[in-house]
Amino acid sequence: xxxxxxxTLPGFLELLPEDxxxxxxxxxxxxxxxxxxxxxxxxxxxxxxxxxxxxxxxGETTKQIYFIEREDKDMALRFDLTVPLARYVAEHYNELxxxxxxxxxxxxxxxERNQRGRFREFYQCDIDIIGDEFLSSHNDAxxxxxxxxxxxxxxxxxxxxxxxxxKILVGLLEDLAxxxxxxIIRTIDKVKKVQADRFKExxxxxxxxxxxxxxxxxxxxxxxxxxxxxxxxxxxxSKNALYKEGVEDLNDLYRDMIALGINDNSIAxxxxxxxxxxxxxxxxxxxFIQDHEDIGSIxxxxxxxxxxxxxxxxxxxxxGMSIGLSRLFFQxxxxxxxxxxxxxxxxxxxxxxxxxxxxxxxxxxxxRNNGIVSMAYVEEGKFxxxxxxxxxxxxxxxxxxxxxxxxxxxVSLKNMVTGKQELLELDEAIDxxxxx
Amino acid sequence: xxxxxxxTLPGFLELLPEDxxxxxxxxxxxxxxxxxxxxxxxxxxxxxxxxxxxxxxxGETTKQIYFIEREDKDMALRFDLTVPLARYVAEHYNELxxxxxxxxxxxxxxxERNQRGRFREFYQCDIDIIGDEFLSSHNDAxxxxxxxxxxxxxxxxxxxxxxxxxKILVGLLEDLAxxxxxxIIRTIDKVKKVQADRFKExxxxxxxxxxxxxxxxxxxxxxxxxxxxxxxxxxxxSKNALYKEGVEDLNDLYRDMIALGINDNSIAxxxxxxxxxxxxxxxxxxxFIQDHEDIGSIxxxxxxxxxxxxxxxxxxxxxGMSIGLSRLFFQxxxxxxxxxxxxxxxxxxxxxxxxxxxxxxxxxxxxRNNGIVSMAYVEEGKFxxxxxxxxxxxxxxxxxxxxxxxxxxxVSLKNMVTGKQELLELDEAIDxxxxx
Numbered sequence: 058x059x060x061x062x063x064x065t066l067p068g069f070l071e072l073l074p075e076d077x078x079x080x081x082x083x084x085x086x087x088x089x090x091x092x093x094x095x096x097x098x099x100x101x102x103x104x105x106x107x108x109x110x111x112x113x114x115x116g117e118t119t120k121q122i123y124f125i126e127r128e129d130k131d132m133a134l135r136f137d138l139t140v141p142l143a144r145y146v147a148e149h150y151n152e153l154x155x156x157x158x159x160x161x162x163x164x165x166x167x168x169e170r171n172q173r174g175r176f177r178e179f180y181q182c183d184i185d186i187i188g189d190e191f192l193s194s195h196n197d198a199x200x201x202x203x204x205x206x207x208x209x210x211x212x213x214x215x216x217x218x219x220x221x222x223x224k225i226l227v228g229l230l231e232d233l234a235x236x237x238x239x240x241i242i243r244t245i246d247k248v249k250k251v252q253a254d255r256f257k258e259x260x261x262x263x264x265x266x267x268x269x270x271x272x273x274x275x276x277x278x279x280x281x282x283x284x285x286x287x288x289x290x291x292x293x294x295s296k297n298a299l300y301k302e303g304v305e306d307l308n309d310l311y312r313d314m315i316a317l318g319i320n321d322n323s324i325a326x327x328x329x330x331x332x333x334x335x336x337x338x339x340x341x342x343x344x345f346i347q348d349h350e351d352i353g354s355i356x357x358x359x360x361x362x363x364x365x366x367x368x369x370x371x372x373x374x375x376x377g378m379s380i381g382l383s384r385l386f387f388q389x390x391x392x393x394x395x396x397x398x399x400x401x402x403x404x405x406x407x408x409x410x411x412x413x414x415x416x417x418x419x420x421x422x423x424x425r426n427n428g429i430v431s432m433a434y435v436e437e438g439k440f441x442x443x444x445x446x447x448x449x450x451x452x453x454x455x456x457x458x459x460x461x462x463x464x465x466x467x468v469s470l471k472n473m474v475t476g477k478q479e480l481l482e483l484d485e486a487i488d489x490x491x492x493x
Numbered sequence: 494x495x496x497x498x499x500x501t502l503p504g505f506l507e508l509l510p511e512d513x514x515x516x517x518x519x520x521x522x523x524x525x526x527x528x529x530x531x532x533x534x535x536x537x538x539x540x541x542x543x544x545x546x547x548x549x550x551x552g553e554t555t556k557q558i559y560f561i562e563r564e565d566k567d568m569a570l571r572f573d574l575t576v577p578l579a580r581y582v583a584e585h586y587n588e589l590x591x592x593x594x595x596x597x598x599x600x601x602x603x604x605e606r607n608q609r610g611r612f613r614e615f616y617q618c619d620i621d622i623i624g625d626e627f628l629s630s631h632n633d634a635x636x637x638x639x640x641x642x643x644x645x646x647x648x649x650x651x652x653x654x655x656x657x658x659x660k661i662l663v664g665l666l667e668d669l670a671x672x673x674x675x676x677i678i679r680t681i682d683k684v685k686k687v688q689a690d691r692f693k694e695x696x697x698x699x700x701x702x703x704x705x706x707x708x709x710x711x712x713x714x715x716x717x718x719x720x721x722x723x724x725x726x727x728x729x730x731s732k733n734a735l736y737k738e739g740v741e742d743l744n745d746l747y748r749d750m751i752a753l754g755i756n757d758n759s760i761a762x763x764x765x766x767x768x769x770x771x772x773x774x775x776x777x778x779x780x781f782i783q784d785h786e787d788i789g790s791i792x793x794x795x796x797x798x799x800x801x802x803x804x805x806x807x808x809x810x811x812x813g814m815s816i817g818l819s820r821l822f823f824q825x826x827x828x829x830x831x832x833x834x835x836x837x838x839x840x841x842x843x844x845x846x847x848x849x850x851x852x853x854x855x856x857x858x859x860x861r862n863n864g865i866v867s868m869a870y871v872e873e874g875k876f877x878x879x880x881x882x883x884x885x886x887x888x889x890x891x892x893x894x895x896x897x898x899x900x901x902x903x904v905s906l907k908n909m910v911t912g913k914q915e916l917l918e919l920d921e922a923i924d925x926x927x928x929x
Contacts, residue, residue, distance in 0.1 A: 061548050063583035063804035066568060069538035071581070073588055074595070077534045093861060095839045095868030098513045102505040102614050103539065103600060104559075112497050123540075123568075126560035132502060134561075145507070147499035152509050154885045158868060159510070164539060178538050188872070195850050195871040206861075316854035318862075368499035403531045414631050418752035425529060425642075426754075432531030432594060435631040436624070449590045 068169065068177035070383050079398050080386050084162065087182045087207050087380065091160035094203040096184050099159045101141040103166070107133045109144050112367035121167040134166035138183045138379070139364075146187055147368035155189035156196060162382075174391070176383050185377030187364055192374045194306045197340040197360055198313030200378045204344065204356050205319045207380075213394075215347040216355070218319070219327040222307040223337050223359070225290060226328070228300025229276060237263050239335060245277055246333040249350075277329040283311060286326045303339075310340055338362040342378055352388045356380045401451040405490055407433040408443055410459035417458050420468065420483060424456075427487050447473055454490050504605070504613035506819050515834050516822050520598065523618045523643055523816065527596035530639040532620050535595045537577040539602070543569045545580050548803035557603040570602035574619045574815070575800075582623055583804035591625035592632065598818075610823050621813030623800055628810045630742045633776040633796055634749030636814045640780065640792050641755045643816075649830075651783040652791070654755070655763040658743040659773050659795070661726060662764070664736025665712060673699050675771060681713055682769040685786075713765040719747060722762040739775075746776055774798040778814055788824045792816045837887040841926055843869040844879055846895035853894050856904065856919060860892075863923050883909055890926050 065071050072080055092098075104125060110133050111119055118136050125132040135141050138161045146157060162182045169175055184203055186196045201218045208216040226245065230238045240263045248256055253274075260270045279289055290304050307326065314324055332341045339360030346352055358378030365373050389395050405424055409417035417433055424431040434443050447455050457469040462480070470486040471478040481489070501507050508516055528534075540561060546569050547555055554572050561568040571577050574597045582593060598618045605611055620639055622632045637654045644652040662681065666674045676699045684692055689710075696706045715725055726740050743762065750760055768777045775796030782788055794814030801809050825831050841860055845853035853869055860867040870879050883891050893905040898916070906922040907914040917925070 060806060061544050061803055063545070063580045063801070064542070065538055065580075065584070066540060066542055069540065071537055073585060074533040074535065077536055080536070081534050092838055093864075093866050095866060097510040097838065098517050099510065100513055100516070101507055102501055104502060104505065104602070104614060106500070106502055108497050109499070124562035125570075126562045132559075144499045144501075148501070149509060154882055156870075156872065166540070178540060191872065193871045193873070195869075198854070199869075202858075312851055313854055316851040316858070318855075318858040365499070367497055370496060402528055402533065415748055415752040418634070418749055419754075422638075422752070422754040428529075430529050430531060433631075433635075434592075435629045436592065436627065437629070446590055 066177070068171045068175070070176050070179065070387070075399055076390070078400075078402055079395055080382075082398065082400070083211065083386065084180065084182075084382060086210055087382070088160070088162055090203060090207045090210070091162075091182070091184055094184075094199065094206070096158045096160035096203070099142070099145060099161045100163065101135075101138075101145055101161070103134055103164065104132050105135055105141060105144065107131050109368070110135065110140055113140070118167065121169055123166050123168055136167050137165050138163060138181050139185075139377075142183070142185060142187075143365035143373075144368055146373060147365040147371070150369065150371060155187065156192060157187040158184070159187070160184045174384060174387050176387075179381060179383035182380040182382050183377060185364075185375050187373050187375040190372050190374075192376070194309060194339065194360070195313060197306075197310050197376045198317055200358060200376055201314060201342055201344075202317035202319055204378055204380070205317075205323060208344070208356075213346055215349075217323050217325050217345055217347055218314075219325045219330045219343045219345060219354075220307070220310060220314075221326065221328055221330040221341050222303040222310070222339055223331060223341050224299045224303030224339060225307065226277075226303075226331055228295060228297035228303055229273070231299065232295050232297045233269050233272065235264055235269060241273070242331045243333050245273070245329060246331045248277060248329045279328055283321060283324055283326045286328065287311065290328070306339060332357065332359050336361050340376060349392060352392070355385050355388075399451075401453065402430055403432055403450060403452045404429050404493075405431040405454045405456055406447045406450075406452045407431060408447075408455050408457045409433065409435065410440075410457065411463065416463060420456065420458065423483065424487065424490070427491065429487065429490050444471075444473075453493060456486060502613070504607045504611070506612050506615065506823070511835055512826070514836075514838055515826075515831055516818075518834065518836075519647065519822065520616065520618075520818060522646055523818070524596070524598055526639060526643045526646070527598075527618075527620055530620075530635065530642070532594045532596035532639070535578070535581060535597045536599065537571075537574075537581055537597070539570055539600065540568050541571055541577060541580065543567050545804070546571065546576055549576070554603065557605055559602050559604055572603050573601050574599060574617050575621075575813075578619070578621060578623075579801035579809075580804055582809060583801040583807070586805065586807060591623065592628060593623040594620070595623070596620045610820060610827070612819050612823075615817060615819035618816040618818050619813060621800075621811050623809050623811040626808050626810075628812070630745060630775065630796070631749060633742075633746050633812045634753055636794060636812055637750060637778055637780075638753035638755060640814055640816070641753075641759060644780070644792075649782055651785075653759050653761050653781055653783055654750075655761045655766045655779045655781060655790075656743070656746060656750075657762065657764055657766040657777050658739040658746070658775055659767060659777050660735045660739030660775060661743065662713075662739075662767060664731060664733035664739055665709070667735065668731050668733045669705050669708065671700055671705060677709070678767045679769050681709070681765060682767045684713060684765045715764055719757060719760055719762045722764065723747065726764070742775060768793065768795050772797050776812060785828060788828070791821050791824075835887075837889065838866055839868055839886060839888045840865050840929075841867040841890045841892055842883045842886075842888045843867060843892045844883075844894065845869065845871065846876075846893065847899065852899060856892065856894065859919065860923065860926070863927065865923065865926050880907075880909075889929060892922060 123134040164178050165181050244259045264270045330341050337359040341359035343354035344356040356378050360376040362374050364375045407417050407421045421433050455471040467480050468483050468486050470481050559570040600614050601617050680695045700706045766777050773795040777795035779790035780792040792814050796812040798810050800811045843853050843857045857869050889909050891907040903916050904919050904922050906917050
């Protein structure tokens with residue numbers, strides 16, 4: 058038979074079981090926290106009508122869409138979870154309760170250029186709160202609060218939410234009477250990635266007056282404690298209504314985040330945060346790991362006015378954030394931050410040394426009834442080889458059943474870490490395993 | 494703006510949040526049980542190289558493959574989890590430990606004809622144990638034992654595993670010197686779906702001698718207790734080595750299944766079970782719900798000699814079973830068997846009636862720190878409307894914070910089921926919610 062080389066496609070992440078256990082632990086923690094914070098599950102098909110995915114028109118992401126081979130090109134794989142959410146909420150509008158709090162953890166697909174740490178299939182973990190016509194800005198803090206619990210539990214206690222409100226910057230730019238607000242905001246989005254000189258050059262592409270550029274640079278680079286920045290923007294002289302609204306919303310957001318238990322050290326009010334996308338209209342969030350800023354934002358999002366204008370005439374404002382889990386996992390592993398996160402899922406291996414496996418299987422059943430994750434090794438072979446199997450899977454206990462054990466109605470429990478082996482009653486063995 | 498009708502593609506399952514909660518509960522139960530029984534997680538890309546998916550050649554399923562639009566047609570969506578498993582094990586052979594016990598719960602894709610209860614995207618939940626060159630037949634019972642715990646916990650206590658060993662039938666047919674064994678086995682696979690007369694007609698298409706057909710019919714229809722059927726096949730006169738091996742394996746399987754805690758009532762040794770696919774070579778399993786046999790087998794599988802012969806020269810025998818979860822969910826819902834399975838995920842809604850939300854958010858944070866799934870309703874509107882929101886989401890408790898509560902440093906806890914409302918210390922309220 059002709060043999061086909063077994064391989065995955067380039068740019069597709071696939072893990073070995075030990076890393077998969079680590080990955081799933083993080084994924085489950087994210088899901089459990091989303092649930093704990095009152096978000097409801099949604100699971101949409103990975104394949105959508107092409108016209109749904111293309112509704113927004115042009116842009117980098119739509120160029121990367123994987124279409125399903127059909128004469129009419131009418132099916133394609135989703136490239137994010139936001140478009141499916143918009144379609145879902147528009148389609149099921151009458152059956153949903155607003156504010157609609159939903160989480161969605163699933164794979165998305167982008168035919169990106171092959172790059173280290175960039176994947177063509179990757180998990181996104183999204184939460185959003187969607188309102189019907191209105192949505193109180195007091196919902197905004199719930200989003201980073203949920204993420205805060207996740208990152209704290211992941212021992213990423215050094216994370217910091219960089220938050221701002223886009224109205225502030227738009228208001229300021231209106232005050233300064235610059236022309237192409239959107240272009241300038243997209244430039245400001247790059248401030249963390251380029252040198253100061255280069256940044257000013259970029260800014261001057263859309264601004265004529267040098268002093269205006271300097272005012273923007275001074276504003277977005279204003280440093281101080283959160284309270285100091287809030288004071289600065291409050292006293293800053295602006296008659297712009299949008300600016301004032303933004304300042305008020307940012308004050309509320311900060312107060313709400315603190316009330317929801319986020320440590321002040323984990324919040325950085327940062328006037329340079331804009332999120333490039335036109336989409337955002339209020340609060341904006343990015344999340345950096347301190348001393349690992351090179352990793353980039355590990356969870357981003359914000360407030361938007363109108364989720365689903367392509368699919369419904371209803372106005373559906375919302376707020377949300379997204380974790381790109383596959384990329385985050387890759388980066389944490391790359392930075393050696395996942396080393397201590399593996400817990401062997403299998404706790405006990407039952408090893409029958411006699412022909413009749415009935416007793417071994419009865420014992421295996423008892424172990425499981427006691428909540429102990431267990432398996433039996435029933436292959437032929439040398440004793441050493443069998444123990445090596447347990448060793449390689451990092452199974453901490455082997456329960457041996459030979460003639461001697463059967464005659465004495467006991468079991469031999471071998472601790473694979475210490476090497477200690479004891480002849481015990483089954484109940485005693487179960488107690489030891491449970492307490493370990 | 495032009496509005497695009499928001500809709501999913503035909504044949505794609507999408508659930509509203511309440512059903513999604515039910516669905517996820519089942520999916521999580523399946524995953525937790527797979528883990529408890531010592532299976533390790535695998536998560537392969539949904540997109541594989543086309544040549545991997547097409548390696549087996551022709552067949553119904555390969556006709557249903559969704560290809561990704563590319564000039565060279567080199568990418569496509571998986572149609573099951575077995576081909577990806579074969580590719581995974583062949584690709585990572587040197588890094589895996591055998592027997593390799595893996596579970597995989599994921600979506601697969603088939604461009605099937607649109608039919609009620611058949612989906613083009615559906616979840617499969619697979620467990621397999623893969624050996625390196627050899628795999629003891631004593632592993633086989635682990636597979637239905639795992640499924641047994643799942644179905645018992647799903648309150649499908651009336652399920653019954655129909656089990657046989659394909660060697661028995663192949664040996665019998667060799668004994669009877671019929672020609673096209675595979676064709677006859679495929680016919681026998683249909684015995685539960687057609688009338689007796691029609692079944693004999695089908696059988697006679699590949700058999701010349703009427704009495705041979707009758708011997709087969711009598712054999713596969715032999716009824717009795719499990720012990721009686723095992724006696725019948727043991728005393729049945731055959732010198733065929735394969736037949737004898739099959740009888741021995743089936744005896745072992747039955748004994749192991751009982752030792753692993755499966756109730757004898759939930760096992761039906763059934764000589765008519767063959768599983769149509771050529772693939773299977775030993776134990777074969779189907780699972781029926783008693784009094785709901787019309788639903789068909791809800792979990793099927795068996796033993797195979799060679800998992801990955803298309804991708805490696807290593808011989809990799811295995812045993813496994815699969816649940817088609819999307820279809821099962823649809824069928825259980827259709828048969829009104831899911832009605833009592835909804836538990837509202839959100840336990841408490843905090844309802845601030847004052848402008849300052851800080852206290853409400855501190856209380857919300859306390860509830861969550863006590864493990865209570867909670868959210869705050871912070872929209873404008875009438876009190877009645879707010880309570881209706883909790884009511885529609887079936888949230889059992891609403892914690893009201895008005896001027897009175899703030900002044901007395903208490904909270905009002907409204908039980909949404911009984912309607913009772915009490916002014917309490919926060920700790921008292923938390924106790925009541927936790928105990929409910």
